[in-house]
Amino acid sequence: xxxxxxxxxxxxxxxxxxxxxxxxxxxxxxxxxxxxxxxxxxxxxxxxxxxxxxxxxxxxxxxxxxxxxxxxxxxxxxxxxxxxxxxxxxxxxxxxxxxxxxxxxxxxxxxxxxxxxxxxxxxxxxxxxxxxxxxxxxxxxxxxxxxxxxxxxxxxxxxxxxxxxxxxxxxxxxxxxxxxxxxxxxxxxxxxxxxxxxxxxxxxxxxxxxxxxxxxxxxxxxxxxxxxxxxxxxxxxxxxxxxxxxxxxxxxxxxxxxxxxxxxxxxxxxxxxx
Numbered sequence: 013x014x015x016x017x018x019x020x021x022x023x024x025x026x027x028x029x030x031x032x033x034x035x036x037x038x039x040x041x042x043x044x045x046x047x048x049x050x051x052x053x054x055x056x057x058x059x060x061x062x063x064x065x066x067x068x069x070x071x072x073x074x075x076x077x078x079x080x081x082x083x084x085x086x087x088x089x090x091x092x093x094x095x096x097x098x099x100x101x102x103x104x105x106x107x108x109x110x111x112x113x114x115x116x117x118x119x120x121x122x123x124x125x126x127x128x129x130x131x132x133x134x135x136x137x138x139x140x141x142x143x144x145x146x147x148x149x150x151x152x153x154x155x156x157x158x159x160x161x162x163x164x165x166x167x168x169x170x171x172x173x174x175x176x177x178x179x180x181x182x183x184x185x186x187x188x189x190x191x192x193x194x195x196x197x198x199x200x201x202x203x204x205x206x207x208x209x210x211x212x213x214x215x216x217x218x219x220x221x222x223x224x225x226x227x228x229x230x231x232x233x234x235x236x237x238x239x240x241x242x243x244x245x246x247x248x249x250x251x252x253x254x255x256x257x258x259x260x261x262x263x264x265x266x267x268x269x270x271x272x273x274x275x276x277x278x279x280x281x282x283x284x285x286x
Contacts, residue, residue: 029081033061034070041068043114047122053080087199098129113138147212147241183268231261
């Protein structure tokens with residue numbers, strides 16, 4: 013397996029740290045642009061990327077603004093910048109691998125961004141993969157807190173709040189190698205939270221215009237993002253969507269008990285789209 017790291021300059025001059033895994037031998041048969049979730053970074057997907065590289069895919073994973081090795085206030089992405097950045101990364105990835113079929117893959121927050129990028133920009137991708145996408149949360153935040161957040165966002169959009177994410181809500185222990193990770197954080201700014209909430213709702217309303225096949229992955233026991241919202245997305249798209257639902261699966265399916273099965277399902281579906 014080959015590994016490359018570099019920096020991408022976005023349209024507004026912001027820089028994103030990016031890494032790529034690709035097969036050490038043979039022709040790259042597919043390209044995957046992978047978008048991580050809130051509070052994490054692309055390196056957390058190294059085991060998934062390595063498995064896909066063994067199956068002939070090149071995987072390019074940026075650290076989004078305010079995450080990982082990319083500069084910026086932790087947990088803050090200016091409104092609509094993330095989907096624009098995703099399109100920029102995807103375009104550069106396709107320039108690096110011309111004539112190779114491309115896929116856009118997003119987990120949680122990254123799933124929201126990937127779906128919005130696909131709907132709004134309609135990039136020339138062979139398929140879309142969404143893992144536990146943030147279309148709606150699995151819980152309803154207090155209405156008063158949301159109302160206050162809107163007021164704060166107008167005055168101080170980079171005001172931070174703790175996400176409240178707990179490791180036990182992400183995955184069960186013992187299925188991945190856990191190490192202390194200085195690049196993981198538990199903050200989100202009020203403007204980013206509100207933006208993601210609104211773009212998730214927008215994507216559900218406009219999902220019927222999706223121009224490519226979708227593989228949708230979600231666990232029924234996800235306590236962070238809404239399984240029901242994913243089911244709604246699947247119902248809207250009908251045969252254009254392959255919805256794989258894991259009974260009692262938590263938020264990070266690729267890091268949980270069903271991790272190997274999930275990675276196999278992703279690789280198998282993408283190979284089928286080739």
